[in-house]
Structure formats: C-alpha cells, structure tokens
C-alpha cells in the first residue's frame with residue numbers, strides 16, 4: 001500500500017546516480033540540455049535509480065580531434081573560457097545540472113576514463129567527508145563575479161546509503177565512436193561501461209542497439225547501458241550550429257538566448273559583422 005513513509009524509505013535506499021556528460025560543447029546547445037533531462041527521466045523511471053546531479057565536463061583546449069578529423073586547416077574549438085561561459089549561461093535555468101571545469105583546466109587532453117575516475121574519487125570523498133555546500137549556494141551568489149565558477153555539488157548524506165553511482169551520459173554517436181579504430185582503448189571502454197555505466201540517447205543516423213549487439217564487450221556489460229530513445233528527432237548538432245553562425249544564419253531556439261548573445265558579442269565561430 002502507498003505511504004509517504006514507504007516512499008521516503010524507497011528514495012533513501014534507491015541507488016543515487018550522478019550523470020556526467022563529456023564533450024566539446026562547442027557551443028553548448030539546447031540538445032545537450034535536453035540530453036540531461038531525457039537521461040534523468042529514463043533512469044528515474046526504471047525505479048532502480050534516483051538521479052541527484054548532472055555534470056557537464058567540457059574538454060580542454062588541448063583536445064585535437066576536431067583538428068585531425070573535421071577541419072584539417074586547424075581546430076575550430078573555441079577556447080575553454082568561452083565554452084565554459086556559455087555553459088554557465090545555459091545551466092542557469094537548471095537546478096540540478098552544474099558545470100565542472102576540472103577537465104577543461106587540465107594542461108593536456110585527458111581520456112574520458114581518467115575524467116570519470118577523477119569524478120568517481122571526488123564523489124567518494126564528498127560522500128565520506130559529508131561537509132559540502134548545498135547547490136542553493138550557487139544560486140545565492142548574486143554579488144560575486146559572474147565568471148567565478150562554482151563547482152560545488154549537492155551534499156551527499158553519508159550513513160546507511162551507498163555512495164552515488166557515476167554514469168556517463170552521451171549521445172549514440174559517442175557510443176558508436178567506440179568502434180572507430182585507434183580512438184578509444186579497449187581497457188577504457190571496459191572500465192567506462194563495466195565499472196561506471198552508460199546512459200545513451202539515440203541520435204539521427206545511429207543504431208545503438210545494433211552497435212551493442214555487434215560488440216562482445218558491450219553485450220557483456222549490457223545491463224550497465226541504458227538506451228533512451230529520443231522520439232523528437234530534431235537533430236541539433238554543434239557542427240551545424242557553427243556552420244549556420246559562420247553563414248550569418250539564425251540559430252534562435254537551437255541555443256539558449258544568452259548563449260547566442262555571448263557568441264555574437266565575442267564574435268565566435270566566424271559570426272559576420274552586422
């Protein structure tokens with residue numbers, strides 16, 4: 001029978017999850033934000049997890065993939081200071097997603113497995129120490145410098161509960177990039193999927209179920225992968241957004257308004273003069 005007491009007890013015993021999305025966020029789009037909502041909803045609906053936090057972790061300026069595979073003439077990755085500023089604008093309307101700049105501040109590009117390990121350790125120490133500020137602190141910071149990054153996270157109550165689980169949140173293109181020869185190491189893929197877990201949002205032109213079926217390793221850890229179908233297949237890609245910006249085309253409703261304002265102000269992505 002339903003009772004508030006049982007509901008509270010279930011909430012306390014259901015494993016808590018922190019979702020982390022790693023990527024260029026060049027720039028952050030409305031689809032990135034939606035990816036978090038889809039991932040949280042789907043995990044919570046399984047009844048097996050309770051999502052408590054989302055982390056956006058942009059890559060550092062040393063990430064060279066774009067230069068190698070997308071644009072042989074040079075990297076079109078905007079500096080991390082701009083990408084993180086835009087993320088801060090985008091998450092203003094969210095009370096559970098935060099920016100974490102640890103990865104973007106590194107002096108070299110780091111494999112995603114290393115980023116997850118860092119956050120796994122950070123979660124463990126937050127859990128063990130139980131001395132961290134609540135997320136409301138960030139929203140009360142009206143008098144501080146706008147550019148000051150607050151990487152504080154929700155307080156994790158230690159006690160009988162287990163520490164939160166960390167899961168990588170991604171689009172199916174990232175999952176399918178596991179199959180690109182020489183891009184990811186097998187050990188890293190095994191750690192990401194076997195130890196942490198994956199929440200993967202379908203994307204136009206991808207077939208994550210088939211991709212998992214065709215990989216022995218992913219099939220082995222299948223129970224750690226949640227595929228979430230995005231039925232509103234309005235494909236927003238940062239590449240296409242950058243292209244539209246460079247051509248002076250409107251990107252309204254594809255990016256949060258303050259992000260568009262910032263891009264125009266800073267003349268990012270080759271935005272032409274008015």
Ligand SMILES: Nc1ncnc2c1ncn2[C@@H]1O[C@H](COP(=O)(O)OP(=O)(O)OP(=O)(O)O)[C@@H](O)[C@H]1O
Nearest residue numbers: 023024025026031170171174201203236237238239
């Ligand atoms: N439209 C989308 N649907 C589902 N996932 C998405 C979508 N756009 C981005 N993502 C996911 O967000 C994460 C970070 O994305 P990323 O910064 O690489 O954006 P992107 O649009 O794929 O960028 P680019 O076009 O520059 O390669 C990745 O896991 C990516 O798969």
Ligand SMILES: O=C(O)c1ccc[n+]([C@@H]2O[C@H](COP(=O)([O-])O)[C@@H](O)[C@H]2O)c1
Nearest residue numbers: 022023024059065111112113183184185
């Ligand atoms: O860990 C790896 O080996 C690895 C190999 C290729 C890409 N990644 C990560 O995957 C993300 C891809 O982002 P993007 O914008 O290039 O689609 C980014 O966070 C990279 O650091 C990670």
